[in-house]
Amino acid sequence: MLARARSVALIGVDAVPVEVEVDVSPGLPAFTVVGLPDQAVSEARERVRAAVRNAGLPFPAARITVNLAPADLRKEGPLYDLPIALGLLAAQDLLPAAALAGTLVAGELALDGSLRPISGAVNLALLAAQLGLPALLPLGNAPEAALIEGVPVFGAGTLAEAARHLGGSHPLPVTPPPEAQGPEDTLLDLADLKGQSGARRALEIAVAGGHNLLMVGSPGSGKTMLARRAPGLLPPLTRAEALEVTRIHSAAGLLASRGRLNLGAPFRAPHHTVSDAGLIGGGCNLLQ
Incomplete structure (x- = not known):
């Protein structure tokens, strides 16, 4: 049959x-x-x-x-x-x-x-x-x-x-939608930064206007510290944007047991020595 x-x-x-x-x-x-x-x-x-x-x-x-x-x-x-x-x-x-x-x-x-x-x-x-x-x-x-x-x-x-x-002998209950949640509270705040007034203003302008930003300086001058605080300046994602980010994380297997939309702007920090393939992805699974 x-x-x-x-x-x-x-x-x-x-x-x-x-x-x-x-x-x-x-x-x-x-x-x-x-x-x-x-x-x-x-x-x-x-x-x-x-x-x-x-x-x-x-x-x-x-x-x-x-x-x-x-x-x-x-x-x-x-x-x-x-x-x-x-x-x-x-x-x-x-x-x-x-x-x-x-x-x-x-x-x-x-x-x-x-x-x-x-x-x-x-x-x-x-x-x-x-x-x-x-x-x-x-x-x-x-x-x-x-x-x-x-x-x-x-x-x-x-x-x-x-x-x-x-x-039909023992029907399963419908899983209820998870409660609405705000952005994750793990975002770093620009208020933690002391000094760097010029770099702070450049970061704020770049984030507000959606511009690119190139930071040049010696190791330890605060470039990564500034960059890690950029997502904290962004507004929460719209539902359409959050759904797009969430489906990428889901396909990569990164949403196990979370049950929530990614409402915060995603942030990635590749090392400065990363290769082209390591930066843009490659191999048989382009999501990892």
Whole structure:
């Protein structure tokens, strides 16, 4: 029997829909994952097998084929563990196929059946809002995804909880949006600085007007100290700006257990000896 689950793939900071097709058919026992998976996705076979059995759910002794569509899009990371496992249960008529197909699902499975947080929950919730679907995620990602308005987010702690939710026997509660919070109080204040009147005025003018600022001086003269206080002169980000910053942090896996928008202006302090690749990013993951 064939079952379908809906999941996502992260392309930079954008989430694109991925359909997880699971087919269970008679034949020699085998578990194949196709659809341009990377090593982490291919290893989902072992995680799913162990998690399903340790959760007390049946694992079929049959030929299992998992297709991640579209097949020409590279699939990366462990976020497909949960949709594959739920699709496997639906293919055995243990879950209603319609409930699974009408939910956006992602999550990493531990061998004992518990769910581990993933990167990009905010980006997934944005896609769910566009598609008009609820999202089923690991419990650790639920507050983060609930930042997106208008998306019912359900957080499951284990594979069994996710299965019971979709089966309708024990529905999970909708994760409430976190309370509004102001900017983080870790910003440094320009009032801490003594002297440097010319440099202070240049910094204030540059920040107020959105200009570039080049500081030249000997080591220890206060350049970095001034630069670190520049974000404290900026107003809080608008919701649109905060959402843009937050989705970048979410895709990079830097929002775990925070559950809040980044309302303060981001600040980065690369060392003066940094290379070009180290400054602008590079390699297989441009977000880190």
